[in-house]
Amino acid sequence: MKFLILFLCSILIIGFTSLYAQNSGKIIGKVLDSKNGKPIEADVKLFTSSDSTFVSGSRCDTSGNFAIEKIAPGTYKLEVSMADYAALYVDKIKLSEGQVLSFDTLKLKQQNVTTEEILVEEDKSMVEFTADKKIFNVSQSALTKGGTAIDVLKKVPMVDVDMNDNVSLRGSQNVKILVDDKPSRFTSLKQIPADAIEKVEIITNPPAKYESEGVTGLINLVMKKTDKTGFTGNASLGGNYASKLGGWGGLDLNLKKSKWTVFSGIYSGTWHNLFNSNANIEYYTPPSSLVNSANGKNHGYWFWGQGSVERELSVGKAIGLEANMGTGEWFNNDNSVNNNLDALGELTSYYTQANSREGMWRNISGTIYFNDKIGDKGRELSGEISFTNNKNNNNFSLLKQDYDFNSVPANNTPLDQRDTTIPKSYNVNAQLDYVHPLSDIMKLETGYKGTFRINDNEFSSDTLDYSINNYVENLATKNHFKLNEYINAAYGVFSGTLGKSTSFKLGLRAEQTNTEGNLITNGIVFTQDYFDIFPTVNISQKVMGVHQVQLSYSRRITRPNIWRLNPFVNKINARYMYVGNPALKPEYTDSYELSFMVYTNLITVTPMLFYRKNNDVISNFSFLVDTNVTVTTYVNASGSKAYGMDFLVSSRALGWLSINGTLSMYNTKFDEGLITDYAQEEGFSWKANIRSTLTFPELFSLEFYYTYTGKKINAQGINIPTSSFDVGINKSFFKDALSVNLRISDLLETQKWGQEINTSSYKSVITNDWSARMLSLNLSYRFGNTDEYYQKKKKTRQNTNEGTDQQDSNQGR
16 A cells, blocks of 8 residues: 555646646736626636546736646636626647737626536546535546445545544544535435535535534535436446455436436445444443454345426526436345353353344425526526425344353343334425625625424334234334424525625525423423524635635534434343433534645645534533443533644646545543533544546546544543555546446455544444445447537526625636
8 A cells, every 4th residue: 555655746746746847828908898898807727628627827017918838738727706706718729839829818708697608628637626515526436336426425525424424523423414505315325326416525624505414514406407408318337246246326417408407316325335344342330341353244135216397487587307216125134143251251141143134215305496587687586396305214122132241041031022113204305595796895694594303213113922922012212202393583684795806605594493392201391591692704715816715603513313302212132222302402602714725847746634612512422321221322521622723735737647546633522510420531643645647638537535434532431543445446438428437345355434532331342344346348439429529619507695795716627
């Protein structure tokens, strides 16, 4: 592995040297206002035409003149932008050794919501930045073909995914997942195919327009869409092998004609995994220990479909309908041996346990929306109503046999238990947004959002009664819990520019939350009502016309979910119990971030510093009862602090080689709480990854990805380090219509998970190893009138999302 990293670094140094030797071309020009012919002090940026990697830039002088020097021979794309003007792109600029290209007059149009392009862009750089987002374009990655959204997020900087598919951002699982700017409608991210995702947006300090949940911010999955006219489509098929053969397939169809746009897509697939785990729990009083080892397999299938139709009523006015449906089934079987040891490490007894789990999920969602651009002064009114229904049916069975230290069965009636869990949820969201320009450089956004969640969870357990040879319901463990949560929110955002290089967004969001929990089993009813204010600040300052400094602040909230609030005592087995805490309060976070984006001819460097102060931290808390029974619940710890830095580097020193690397370092400290009996935890955590893509025109592209995650601190211990190395190769045929992809995940089999927990009563060490190494082969074929589309010389795009207003379009990539 050290050899690989050394090799990539050597290639990078060679590329730098080569590029320095060749920088001799020059591009000059003049930018004018298309209406009055006056010069504009616009920003001019140069990108590689192949993948939109930033090369260099310049700011026009008072006469509108600009010059970009020391450019290596190649094919480039020019971006000309200025606040309150539609950005202009000039693509396919070919520059030879020593050549000077002149653009006598580049004219910008005064226009708030459109962007003019000369020729259509196809490829995007891996990483882009706007005033409040970090954007990672993943659609062309060879490392996630045939995978799911989980595989995509594992490759995104600052993001971690553990063995249970829990997503963390900057070391915290208190992150909100969105899909197309809406709360995720999926019960599991494994239900979203990777090939349906266009890009991932990381929003660490979201503006007030976004909902306030998520301590470390938001992760927004932007799904693939198309604005190609006529009929187009894409068919995909793939297979993989980990412990057993699996496969997947998908079909996208798009039709855009006259005032109608129709889109549909279906995907389906299977998966297989083997796993083993080991646990060692050391009890202090009385001295004893429990040693566990288990192995098993996990497999299943999934299906996902989506469709949408939109009708343009008139210019700037449209109404649309979207619908999604997903379903699938999973199966998990494992066998374990659990040894009870005394203080000397001698075996006193043990038990074996065979577990069988299976479940089926189903989710359905629909959205109706409208957009109305009022007049020609940039005013816009939009709204939507969405509905989501999720239902799971999970079954669990176990067979447990106790033995003494001589392996003699303790009885001839082993525990035979069958559990059923049925979680259901119904979510309704209503949103109305209005944008009102106050002047050419200032605007006001305001709106309302209502979120109404109804959760209904049922649990039942049956045990075999050997006297009647039949299963009997365990009334003591029967559990039926409902949680209703209603959130009404209003927001306002004031944004604009100061001078020619400073932009800002100031926001305020107010939310009223009403929660009611009802443990129907025991007749326990509780309520929580609270009102909160969430301010947000985003400031961006350009330096030397190209580089950029960003400062942001936001206040965030994490509300306790249904599992954490349910007061029912769930006895998992004789040694472990789980109980929720209905008195659990929300967790609040003040988040600060400072970032500096430096663009040069050779490399783009982005250091980002952050600091988070959390109050009433929601944490897992485990303690012992009866000396050897572990009880796990949730508590509000007094607080925690986290600070650190993300260091992103992107370079394309050679035309055929691009490198993206990230180093994340952060320190977390949990305050000591009066309700706990363990010492406060503090520790340094870090994560590093490097992605390298080698492109050989007319041949193939090769992609490498390596990541290492150091130990992570939690409230009662640490998560152990883990790493992974992936390789992907992609080859195109028939004028890029057919794409063949081969990838290997976790080539060196180093991806493992584990945790160490330390309390005053016991210490535990748990390790898990899943069969993460997998070989995948995937094929994708594009069809339709794509040739006609690429021959179009111009097109107009309308900005409809909050992150694509004119202010942000000038923020550099």
